[in-house]
Amino acid sequence: MSVAATAIDAVERFETAWQSQRREKRRQLWLGGLVLLVCTALASYMAEINPRNLFEGLPGAWNYIWRTVPVLRIETFRADMAEWYWGFWHWLKLLFETILIAGLATLLAFGAAYVGCFYASANLNGSRKGIWVVRRVFEIFRAVPELVYALIFVFAFGLGAFPGMLAIAIHSAGALGKLFAEVNENVDTRSVEGVQSAGASWWQTMVFAVSPQVMPNYVSYALLRFEINVRSAAVLGFVGAGGIGEELLLAVRQFIYPEISAILLMIIATVALIDMVCERLRTNLMGEGRQ
């Protein structure tokens, strides 16, 4: 009898608690939805979003794309292709340069982020000031867009691939540094203590206890960054910082429509290829990381 009575009490108590929890959750959902709605309305007002403008402009955009479609006839296909891709080898060389810019920049960024990230992790660096300083440096690095860095460096070092590479490297170092530091904070402290207890210095502990645990994640993030950097490097030419971008800008400026599509298609194919390769590598790495 008493068992049944207490059981009912427990059920009733649960039911009331559950109901009130559900009411609270619903209230929060409505409140959140309302805030989101207001923010969206405000944002569209600020961004001058106008549906009519969009619909009126669409044919123009379509028209532009249509003009870039080259004339290809079956009977003169080879000649037409040759005319469309008249600068193929030159563009390929520039694309290669673009990839090199992205690759070297990612490598440099990896090095800088690796050296800095241990100082930015709360579980590894005892000095709160040190953490604060390194994190702010990373923030400054990644807060400024690559294009802005590129403009500054082109002004300082002149036209070419070097300023573009430096611009991407600095921005990526900030981005990777933050990600690496976050990975570090989930590291297994037992290995760290094991190495420390043997008399290892701080840097030795980082290299022997932390680094092996986090390296797959680092490399995975760096590959992801490399994908992004290839895309960035492709537009840096707009400000004279090397790569395929300059050629693309020229075509756009001079209204040489088929050339725009020719270069864009090459960029798309390259980016897609690199994405696929990096994706494959990262999947393998993450499988490795889970062990």
Added chain:
Amino acid sequence: MLQIVDLNKRFGTTAAVDGVSIDIAEGAMVGIIGRSGAGKSTLLRMINRLADPSSGRILAGDVDVASLKGAALRKWRAQCAMIFQQFNLVKRLDVVTNVLVGRLAYRSLVPSLLMQFTAAERALAIRCLERVDIAELALQRADTLSGGQQQRVAIARALSQQPRMILADEPIASLDPRSARMVMDTLARINRADGITVVVNLHDLDAARTYCKRIVGMRGGKIVFDGTPDLLDAAAVRTIYGDDVSAETGADAGFSRLVATEAAARADAPRQLAN
């Protein structure tokens, strides 16, 4: 000789170690027993300085270990090697590199950061692994080994430090009985053959009685027993563990059953991922 004088460790308002004074003779094998939370771990970690004492002195000769810093602290840590319940290896490194970690305190920074070791150091590492019978596993990754094997790697790492003292914090609590015996036998052998002082935290009374000539009992951060195993009678066990504990095993039955099942489960877990 290691002299600990009025050592305290407070976490907030609770005293984990409360006024402990104890001398440990060179070459002794001392077992520290007590319930979880009695302060055994904290005491050992303070000797290695993984934890900093709130007050008190730890004297090794005329050096006060409690106030060491920087390079001197690292040299001290190299001299008192630590062994942990969870082995604390770097799982993604191979076995021999884990052992070579014991040489880091003796290496200059730059070559060690490139994971460069001399042929002599590699030879020393292999000799250490040979002493714990797993030299043939040297090139395997640490996480492919069973629990017992991993603890033996940890002992090899300790040996490669060429320490004066080994501090073992519950070295057998995560192991199945057979591996546990093997690990305790190895520690006893090292103590006898090399004259290395061994201080070992145990919650298993039988192991303490079998392997240690001196047993220290802790309760509530204080030392409540210090003597030979034959002085450890039922009354002494009750002072260390409290009334609800059997004098034979030092643990209540339900708890020891739980520990046994856990250990068995861990031993059965498929750790041999590589094979």
